[in-house]
Amino acid sequence: MTMASLLHVDYNGEALVTALINASGLEAAAWLRRYFESYLAPLLHCFYAYDLAFMAHGENLILVMKDHAPTRVIMKDIGEELRILGGDLKAPEEIKQICIQVNHDMKHDFI
Structure with a gap:
């Protein structure tokens, strides 16, 4: 399911995310921990290990x-939403459009 679908509220005012948490049998905090581990752990790894930042939208995160309960996340359509933050990288011409120089103090804004 898309991450954006977590925002869905049905005609009775019931949120999909609440129904998922209840159906999982987990406490809300445990469900959210799985969600954040599935979603943020790979993004943070790419960020800290490779200076990669993804500006993926909720409909592009599966x-x-x-x-x-979430177990992992798949990103799709990220070609134009990927940035290499290491401005000193000597990148091939084909990928220079995704390489940007970012002040070290501003890097965390890309998480």
Whole structure:
């Protein structure tokens, strides 16, 4: 399911994310921990290990669910939403459009 679908509220005013948490049998904090580990852990790894930043939107983030709880995230359509933050990188011409120089103090704004 897309991450954007977590925002869905049905005609009775019931939120999809609440229904998923209830169906999972997990406490809300445990469900959210799985969500953040699935979503943020890979993004933070790419950020700190490789200076990669993704500006993926909720409809481009696919949550892989097991027993109504997130287990991992798949990103799609990221070609134009990827940035290499290491401005000193000697990049091939084909990818220079995604390489940007960012002041070290501003890097965390890309998370």
